[in-house]
Structure formats: structure tokens, C-alpha cells
Amino acid sequence: MILIKDLKHHEGESVTLKGWLYNKRSSGKVKFLIMRDGTGLVQLIVFKGNVTPEVFETADSLGRETSFEITGNVKKEERAIGGYEVDVADLKVISESHDYPITPKEHGTEFLMDHRHLWLRSKRQWAIMRIRHRIVKAIRDFFDERDFTLFDPPIITPNAVEGTSTLFETEYFDLGSAYLTQSGQLYAEAGAMALNKVYTFGPTFRAEKSKTRRHLTEFWMVEPEVAFYDLNDDMDLAEEFLEYIVQSVLKDRAEELKILERDTSKLELVKRPFPRISYTEAVEILHKNGVDFEWGEDFGAPDETIISNQFDRPVMVHRYPAAVKAFYMKRDPENEKLALAVDVLAPEGYGEIIGGSQREDELDKLLERIKEHNLPKQYFEWYLDLRRYGSVPHAGFGLGLERTVTWICGIDHLRETIPFPRMIYRNTP
RNA sequence: UCCGCGAUAGCUCAAUGGUAGAGCAUUCGGCUGUUAACCGAAGGGUUGUAGGUUCGAGUCCUACUCGCGGAGCCA
Structure with missing residues (x-):
């Protein structure tokens, strides 16, 4: 055969x-x-x-x-x-097979999602799954070839990593409530202190009631974390990483991109260096485009589209107001109002695919932040230990796999980028 | 949670308040080079649910259910 x-x-x-x-x-x-x-x-x-x-x-x-x-x-x-x-x-x-529900004619999305287990047999879904796999392989190859160690964080956790998002809750024997992880990052930081360069790669869960083409309740995220890296090192890593992924797919999945009718000339452009602008410069871009935007707010999806449309490749926006970012991000020594954070916005209006930062490495400041955010300190004692015993500057980022697949495939909804999507109104098939 | 849109045959959709229809799918028949093949025929409906207006409601009104898109939140 x-x-x-x-x-x-x-x-x-x-x-x-x-x-x-x-x-x-x-x-x-x-x-x-x-x-x-x-x-x-x-x-x-x-x-x-x-x-x-x-x-x-x-x-x-x-x-x-x-x-x-x-x-x-x-x-x-x-x-x-x-x-x-x-x-x-x-x-x-x-x-034998009779009366197969999916015909060569058009179908609505709801019908196709109800038959997702069969829809996966069609050509377009075949192409997307093969590109997804190639992206996953590129992610693993990239880190494996650069001395990173794969470091698997727990899925069940006792607390919210960032304290903001809504979490899926479950009863954990006699220990009370436990939650499905929304990020492996804090654990990756422990890994970086043990192994220098690590990455986590697995499913994460957000119980937010998001109803957009950019959200799933269960999605995959890869999170590198590196000891002795600062924000600039982090951005260097992110742009080399994205270039590697996109070029790998272009090289090995040309047939699949053609099936999806992807304009690959847009992907060819994804080469270093990527533009790097500060949050403040991004706000100026919005003002020039007539957007009523106040310094200090976080960008909405339409704002991100305007910003990314100024460039022909992914753009890195760094140094956000600390108030809109997570507690563990280090403040800019030159301006305490700013966090040493970076978001990477994909071109063509695909929005945020990477969020990262240099982490707060000073014990006192981290204690302050935990207090400010009203986080339960007892659950963070182990995390604080990382600052008590030989703390070092370190940085990392998280890349959303499905958003990356959506962008590279050039499709309009990320529900097609994972075999069985989990969304607010759907947990079947 | 908020704003907007939608629900009619298995699927995708049409139908001035006046007899519910088409294409595809299915079944039957025809064709030795088709490319979502084509041609002919047939079967297929409690128009999302409940109520109301009307001589008459798929169509107008009210409520509900489900879904879709967007916002917020984020990857």
C-alpha cells in the first residue's frame, strides 16, 4: 500500500x-x-x-x-x-457511508462547527491542521536548538496568576478551590532560575465571556523565560522567533498556504528587524489618525489595527503604563509609571500575538505590587523565594498559538485553527 | 454584561399581509474524460417557541429560547 x-x-x-x-x-x-x-x-x-x-x-x-x-x-x-x-x-x-452531512456546497459556520469531527476531513481544514503542526514544530525546534529546556508547568493551580482574568474553578479534594491555569509563566520563572533558558508549551484556560473571532476559552500558549535577559534581549528573542516560524511555514507548507489562498508576499516580509515603538509613540500614531485616545489607557482591538497597519511586518510596542499591565512586570528605572513590557502586534490587523516583559526581580517591590493588587500573599511565597535566593534580571513572553496560526493562514476566525475549539457557547463535539 | 443582526426542506437561501419555492444533497433514469460535471424525473415543510392583531400571518406586534458579529477583557 x-x-x-x-x-x-x-x-x-x-x-x-x-x-x-x-x-x-x-x-x-x-x-x-x-x-x-x-x-x-x-x-x-x-x-x-x-x-x-x-x-x-x-x-x-x-x-x-x-x-x-x-x-x-x-x-x-x-x-x-x-x-x-x-x-x-x-x-x-x-x-459504507451514506448521506454524509457535509456536501461540496456552502454551509453555515454553525452547521460546520456542529460537525467539526467530520469537517476536519475537508481540504481547507486539512491545510490548516498541517500548518498548525508545522508551526508547533518550528516553535519546538527554535527553542530546542537554542539551549532551552522544555519545562511543563502545572495545569491545576491554587490561585490566579495575574488576578484579573476569570478562571475555571474546580473542587480539589480537601484543599478547597483550585483553578485551571491561565499561564505557566510564574512557574517558568522558577524553571529559568534552575535551567537558565526554559519554555513552557501547553493548553491554558480563560473563563472570560469573550465573544470575538480572537478568543477561545481553551488555547495553547508557548512561554519562553530566560535568566539574565532584559527587555531588549526579550524583544530580540521575540523577533528572531517569529521570523523563524513564518519562514519555516513558507518553506514547508507552500501547498497548504495555496489551498487557503494566502497572500504569501505579506509573509515573505516577516524578516528582522521589526519596528520597535514605545507605547507613547503608539499613542501619537493614534492621535495622528484622528483617534480620541488618552495616554494611560490600554489599546482596544481597533486601536491595535490602526497601529499595526502603519507597518508591513510585526510591530513591537514597548513600555506600557504600568497601571494597565500585570503586577510581576518590572518598572522602567527611567520612568516609574512605565512597565518594561512588550506586545507584538501581527500585521494585516491580526492584533496581539505576543505579550511579554522583563520581570520584577526585587523582593521589596514585588511585595509592594502583590499588596497593591490585593493578591493572596500566601500563594506567592514560593514565587517570592525566587527573589530571596539569588534573584537575577530575567524576562520572557507568551505567544498565543491559535492567533499565530490564524495570522499565518490568513483566515478570519481562530476557531478553525484548533481541532476542537472551546468557546463560550460551545464545548462540543 | 452591553450594542447590533438572525432563525423557512438534510444544507445554502427566496417568498407586496393572500395557494410555501429554487439550487445543492438523496432516490430513479441518461451520458466513455468529468473538474463543486451535466440533462430529465421523484420524494422531502408544525416557517425556533408561546401568545396577540387580522377575514387571512413565513411576513405585523409582545415575550422567550438559541445562534452569529462587535465592544469590554486578553494570547
């Missing part, structure tokens, strides 16, 4: 293929079956004179997504999808 993607190496040979019926066209004494096997599509020809009456009859009765096996001769054929077709000599049904 061979895979459809390898057919080009078997021209003139008799091969056996196993797969599912993607589509079927019939013209009297010749039938065109399109088979998919998860690696590609191929046109199968069934001529009445070339097969037994039983096989011809069977080919006529196949329903969409019937699983079956064929044997036949591979030939080059310009008119066929993929450039090759197989002249069927024998055909065996593995398991």
Missing part, C-alpha cells in the same frame, strides 16, 4: 491505495472517483470495460466518505488533480 502523496514516484506501476471517497462524477460507462487518504487527493478512473460488472456496480453505489481500497495502474494525467490518476483494476469497500 502507498500514500497518495507518493504517487508521483510510482508512475506506470500497479499500486494499492486505501482511503475515503471525497467526491464522485459519473459519465455513463466511466466513473471518476476522487479519493482522499489524509495525505492528498487523487482521481480514480473506473472504465466499464476494464473491471468486472460487480466492481463497476460497486463504484456506482459508493456514497461520499465511504472507506475503500483499490488496486490500479498509475499514469500521468494533466487533467487530473495532482497531475496523476489511477486506472482502477479492482475495488473493495471497507465500510
Whole structure:
């Protein structure tokens, strides 16, 4: 048995293929079956004179997504999808399929999401899943090749990492309430003190009632954390990282990007250096574009679009007002009102894909922040220990996987970038 | 939580307050090169739920349910 993607190496040979019926066209004494096997599509020809009456009859009765096996001769054929077709000599049904719900015509999103487990078989979803995988591989390769150690944080945690977002709560035996993690970052900081360079990569959970095309309640995040890095080192890492991911996908997933009709010229531009502007400069851009915006507020989604539209590649916005950022971010020594934070905004209006910062490494200041934010100090004792025993400057960031996949694929809703999305009004299939 | 939009055949949609329709899908028939094939025929409906106005409601009114998009929050 061979895979459809390898057919080009078997021209003139008799091969056996196993797969599912993607589509079927019939013209009297010749039938065109399109088979998919998860690696590609191929046109199968069934001529009445070339097969037994039983096989011809069977080919006529196949329903969409019937699983079956064929044997036949591979030939080059310009008119066929993929450039090759197989002249069927024998055909065996593995398991029948009738009334497959998803047809070649348009469907609404709700219907497709209800049939997500089947929708994943379609070409477009196939392309997205393969790009997602390539991005995940690029993420792992990037860090693995640069002396980072994968460091898995707990999913179940006793407290809110940032104290702001709403968390999914669960009962944890006799220890009271526990929560699903919304970030592995604080644990990654412990890892960086132990292993120098670490990254976490796993699912995170936010119980926010967000209803937008940029939000899931369960999503994947990668978070590098590095000892002795400052904000500039952090930004250097982020831009090298994004360049690596995008260029890897361009190189290895050209076919999939084409299926998605992605304008790859926009991705070709994602090369270092990326523009770096301060929050204050970003506010000036908004003012120049006629936006009524007061210094000190956080940017909304439309604001981010205006800012990122000024540039042809991801833009790094740094030094935000500390008041709108998390308690663990270090203040700018040159201006205590600012946090040493950076957000990376993707181009083409895709918004924030990275949020990062240099962390507060002084014990006294961190204690102050925890008090200011009314966080339960007892849960942060271990985190404070990192400042008690040989504290060092360190920095890191978090990259949202699904938002990155959405941007690179050039699609308009991130629910298609994860096999089974979890959203406020959907937790099935 | 707020603002806006929507719900009619399996799917995507149409239907001045006056007999609920089309394309696709399904079934049957035709076609030896089709590309979401095409041609002919057939079956398929409690118009989201409950109430109201009217001689008459898919259409107008009220409430509810569900969904979609956006805001806020964030990756």
C-alpha cells in the first residue's frame, strides 16, 4: 500500500491505495472517483470495460466518505488533480457511508462547527491542521536548538496568576478551590532560575465571556523565560522567533498556504528587524489618525489595527503604563509609571500575538505590587523565594498559538485553527 | 454584561399581509474524460417557541429560547 502523496514516484506501476471517497462524477460507462487518504487527493478512473460488472456496480453505489481500497495502474494525467490518476483494476469497500452531512456546497459556520469531527476531513481544514503542526514544530525546534529546556508547568493551580482574568474553578479534594491555569509563566520563572533558558508549551484556560473571532476559552500558549535577559534581549528573542516560524511555514507548507489562498508576499516580509515603538509613540500614531485616545489607557482591538497597519511586518510596542499591565512586570528605572513590557502586534490587523516583559526581580517591590493588587500573599511565597535566593534580571513572553496560526493562514476566525475549539457557547463535539 | 443582526426542506437561501419555492444533497433514469460535471424525473415543510392583531400571518406586534458579529477583557 502507498500514500497518495507518493504517487508521483510510482508512475506506470500497479499500486494499492486505501482511503475515503471525497467526491464522485459519473459519465455513463466511466466513473471518476476522487479519493482522499489524509495525505492528498487523487482521481480514480473506473472504465466499464476494464473491471468486472460487480466492481463497476460497486463504484456506482459508493456514497461520499465511504472507506475503500483499490488496486490500479498509475499514469500521468494533466487533467487530473495532482497531475496523476489511477486506472482502477479492482475495488473493495471497507465500510459504507451514506448521506454524509457535509456536501461540496456552502454551509453555515454553525452547521460546520456542529460537525467539526467530520469537517476536519475537508481540504481547507486539512491545510490548516498541517500548518498548525508545522508551526508547533518550528516553535519546538527554535527553542530546542537554542539551549532551552522544555519545562511543563502545572495545569491545576491554587490561585490566579495575574488576578484579573476569570478562571475555571474546580473542587480539589480537601484543599478547597483550585483553578485551571491561565499561564505557566510564574512557574517558568522558577524553571529559568534552575535551567537558565526554559519554555513552557501547553493548553491554558480563560473563563472570560469573550465573544470575538480572537478568543477561545481553551488555547495553547508557548512561554519562553530566560535568566539574565532584559527587555531588549526579550524583544530580540521575540523577533528572531517569529521570523523563524513564518519562514519555516513558507518553506514547508507552500501547498497548504495555496489551498487557503494566502497572500504569501505579506509573509515573505516577516524578516528582522521589526519596528520597535514605545507605547507613547503608539499613542501619537493614534492621535495622528484622528483617534480620541488618552495616554494611560490600554489599546482596544481597533486601536491595535490602526497601529499595526502603519507597518508591513510585526510591530513591537514597548513600555506600557504600568497601571494597565500585570503586577510581576518590572518598572522602567527611567520612568516609574512605565512597565518594561512588550506586545507584538501581527500585521494585516491580526492584533496581539505576543505579550511579554522583563520581570520584577526585587523582593521589596514585588511585595509592594502583590499588596497593591490585593493578591493572596500566601500563594506567592514560593514565587517570592525566587527573589530571596539569588534573584537575577530575567524576562520572557507568551505567544498565543491559535492567533499565530490564524495570522499565518490568513483566515478570519481562530476557531478553525484548533481541532476542537472551546468557546463560550460551545464545548462540543 | 452591553450594542447590533438572525432563525423557512438534510444544507445554502427566496417568498407586496393572500395557494410555501429554487439550487445543492438523496432516490430513479441518461451520458466513455468529468473538474463543486451535466440533462430529465421523484420524494422531502408544525416557517425556533408561546401568545396577540387580522377575514387571512413565513411576513405585523409582545415575550422567550438559541445562534452569529462587535465592544469590554486578553494570547
